[in-house]
Amino acid sequence: MINNIRNFSDFHSKNKLLNSDIYKLLKYRKYYTYMDRVDIFEKYKKQILFAIENSSNNDLYNLREYMHTMRIETKDNEILYLIERKINETPDIYIKYLIKNIVNEKVGRFKKLDDFYEIMFLIIKELVENEKIKYSDICEVGQGAYSTVLQIGDKVLKIGCERANLKFDKIPYVIQPLLRRNFEIENEIICVEITERVDTNSVNINDLSKMCEKIHKLGYVWEDGNVKNLGRLLKDNVIHFNKFISPLDETLNYNSVDNKKILKKGEVVILDSDHIYRKEDYEKIYAKRRTLK
Numbered sequence: 244m245i246n247n248i249r250n251f252s253d254f255h256s257k258n259k260l261l262n263s264d265i266y267k268l269l270k271y272r273k274y275y276t277y278m279d280r281v282d283i284f285e286k287y288k289k290q291i292l293f294a295i296e297n298s299s300n301n302d303l304y305n306l307r308e309y310m311h312t313m314r315i316e317t318k319d320n321e322i323l324y325l326i327e328r329k330i331n332e333t334p335d336i337y338i339k340y341l342i343k344n345i346v347n348e349k350v351g352r353f354k355k356l357d358d359f360y361e362i363m364f365l366i367i368k369e370l371v372e373n374e375k376i377k378y379s380d381i382c383e384v385g386q387g388a389y390s391t392v393l394q395i396g397d398k399v400l401k402i403g404c405e406r407a408n409l410k411f412d413k414i415p416y417v418i419q420p421l422l423r424r425n426f427e428i429e430n431e432i433i434c435v436e437i438t439e440r441v442d443t444n445s446v447n448i449n450d451l452s453k454m455c456e457k458i459h460k461l462g463y464v465w466e467d468g469n470v471k472n473l474g475r476l477l478k479d480n481v482i483h484f485n486k487f488i489s490p491l492d493e494t495l496n497y498n499s500v501d502n503k504k505i506l507k508k509g510e511v512v513i514l515d516s517d518h519i520y521r522k523e524d525y526e527k528i529y530a531k532r533r534t535l536k
Contacts, residue, residue: 327379334378405432415504441474467518480506
């Protein structure tokens with residue numbers, strides 16, 4: 244939320260919305276109620292709309308994030324409608340700014356990212372068309388240790404830094420990726436992963452206990468076992484795409500382990516495979532950690 248406040252502050256100063264009410268809203272925000280914020284946005288709606296019409300896409304992103312975080316809705320939602328219209332008119336600029344924000348936060352700042360922006364725009368464009376949604380429907384749904392998580396229809400796109408364990412065995416209890424690969428840029432790694440959306444609200448400690456037992460029986464150690472890393476499948480655990488796609492296991496960074504069991508809709512899966520190890524490999528890793536202490 245603090246970032247969104249700062250972003251709105253940037254929008255305010257850059258677009259010269261220099262009136263005392265908005266200044267106070269920013270400086271003394273903790274003293275303002277929800278209705279105070281709505282009233283201020285209503286009062287200065289014409290001024291804000293004019294600023295939006297003459298703003299760049301990065302300003303639109305900042306303002307929309309602020310309004311969503313603060314749950315600000317004007318009477319006719321004219322401000323959000325205009326923001327979303329402008330986003331959909333120039334999606335390439337909007338996606339570039341969105342990706343830039345994520346990479347800066349999760350990986351670091353780069354001198355040249357144009358090729359990566361182009362690749363990511365093509366990936367997101369294909370997902371938007373597949374899911375039959377608008378670019379303005381893309382939303383951030385989570386922050387992990389390695390990635391920022393975007394929801395694009397029924398697909399989940401993770402963008403972030405190098406994973407702890409990119410290659411892993413094809414275990415049936417891990418969610419099936421549509422894409423999972425590294426991009427090396429200026430000697431740094433940006434990892435991109437696409438999976439299906441799952442229900443994370445219906446899993447509990449009992450599901451975690453059962454999952455740990457299943458993983459143990461297969462001969463693995465799940466070091467990062469946690470309820471927050473589980474989800475309930477909304478579809479069978481296979482690739483779902485309008486076009487036929489069947490990526491090779493090597494492309495998805497699977498090790499060559501033959502396991503044809505497919506979990507069905509309603510079953511519980513692990514969402515993050517970074518800390519799943521074969522028992523013999525984990526014993527070596529654990530021994531190495533002890534020697535480093």
